[in-house]
Amino acid sequence: MPTLWIKYWIKRIYFFGFSHRCNACGSFLRKWQWHGQNTPLHFQYDMLGSGKRRCLCPICHSIDRERLILLYLEELNKTDVIRKARILHIAPEKSVMNWFSRHSTREYIKGDFFTDGYAYDHDTMHLNLEELPFDNGSFDLVLCSHVLEHVINIEKAMTELSRVSDRSVRILLMVPLALNLAETIEGGAGDTNEFRTEHFGQFDHVRLFGADFPQWLEAHGWFVECWSPSSKASCKWGTSREVIWTASKKKINAVDG
Numbered sequence: 001m002p003t004l005w006i007k008y009w010i011k012r013i014y015f016f017g018f019s020h021r022c023n024a025c026g027s028f029l030r031k032w033q034w035h036g037q038n039t040p041l042h043f044q045y046d047m048l049g050s051g052k053r054r055c056l057c058p059i060c061h062s063i064d065r066e067r068l069i070l071l072y073l074e075e076l077n078k079t080d081v082i083r084k085a086r087i088l089h090i091a092p093e094k095s096v097m098n099w100f101s102r103h104s105t106r107e108y109i110k111g112d113f114f115t116d117g118y119a120y121d122h123d124t125m126h127l128n129l130e131e132l133p134f135d136n137g138s139f140d141l142v143l144c145s146h147v148l149e150h151v152i153n154i155e156k157a158m159t160e161l162s163r164v165s166d167r168s169v170r171i172l173l174m175v176p177l178a179l180n181l182a183e184t185i186e187g188g189a190g191d192t193n194e195f196r197t198e199h200f201g202q203f204d205h206v207r208l209f210g211a212d213f214p215q216w217l218e219a220h221g222w223f224v225e226c227w228s229p230s231s232k233a234s235c236k237w238g239t240s241r242e243v244i245w246t247a248s249k250k251k252i253n254a255v256d257g
Helices: 002-017 038-045 066-078 095-102 154-164 191-199 213-219 229-239
Strands: 016-021 031-035 055-057 086-090 108-112 138-146 167-176 223-227 242-249
Touching: 002 016, 016 229, 066 095, 066 138, 066 167, 066 242, 086 095, 138 154, 154 167, 167 223, 213 223, 213 242
Parallel strands: 086 108, 086 138, 138 167
Antiparallel strands: 031 055, 167 242, 223 242
16 A cells, blocks of 8 residues: 555656646646557548547546536536436546536436446446436436447437436537548448447447537437537646537527637
8 A cells, every 4th residue: 555655646746737737636737648549540530539649647547528528517517507407427437426426416327338347336327328217307417428339229329318308408428520521420230340440440339420410419309519618728627629519408508618
C-alpha cells in the first residue's frame, strides 16, 4: 500500500500543471496521456469519438467523452432537472456513476449487457436494449454513450428507448461518427469479427454511423440537438472533438455551451 501511494503522488506531481483540468477527479494537469488507436477508417472518414488522441487523465483514467458528459450534467444540475429525474444509465462509465453518487436524483438505474471478461458493479442490471424490462414512460433522462454501434436490432432498440421514455425525456447519445461518410453503413448478425474491424473499426461494432446520424435520429421520431462546449472549454477539460446528441420527444431548452 505505501508503494502505491508513493507512485500515485509521483504521478500527480509529474503531471501537475494549469493547462488542463479533469472534472472527473479535480486534478490540475499539464497534459493528457494518449488513448485509443488509429485504424485506416479514422483517416478515411475523419472519425469522431475514437482513434488515437491525447484525452486520458493520468490520475483517474477518465477519457474525453466521460468528461463531456460531466460538463453537460453540470449544466443540467444548475436547474432542477437532475434532482427530479428518473434516470437510466446504459453502459455506465465509472466517472459518471461517481458523479451521480454525489447528486440527488428521483431514481437512478444503471444497466449493461453483461459480457464475459468484463466486471460489473453489484447494483448494475443486465439489460438488453432490444427488450427493456421497464414500464412505459419510466424515465426522464437516459444516458447512452457508445452503445448503438453495438446493437444488432437497432430498430427494436430505438422503439424500446422511445417506449420507456417519458414525454419530457432527454436522451444523451454519443457514437463513433464518420464525418466524411455521407450515409450510415449497416452490417449484419452474421458478419465476422474481421469484417467488422475492417469496415466498422472494431470487432464488436455492427454499423458505422455517418454524417446522416442526426437525420437518422429524426427519422425515428426524435427532436435532435447537438451540444459541445466552446473550443476554450474543450481544451481545458480535454473533451477533444466529441459532441453529445440530445434526442427528445418534444423540443426542450438547450443547455449553455
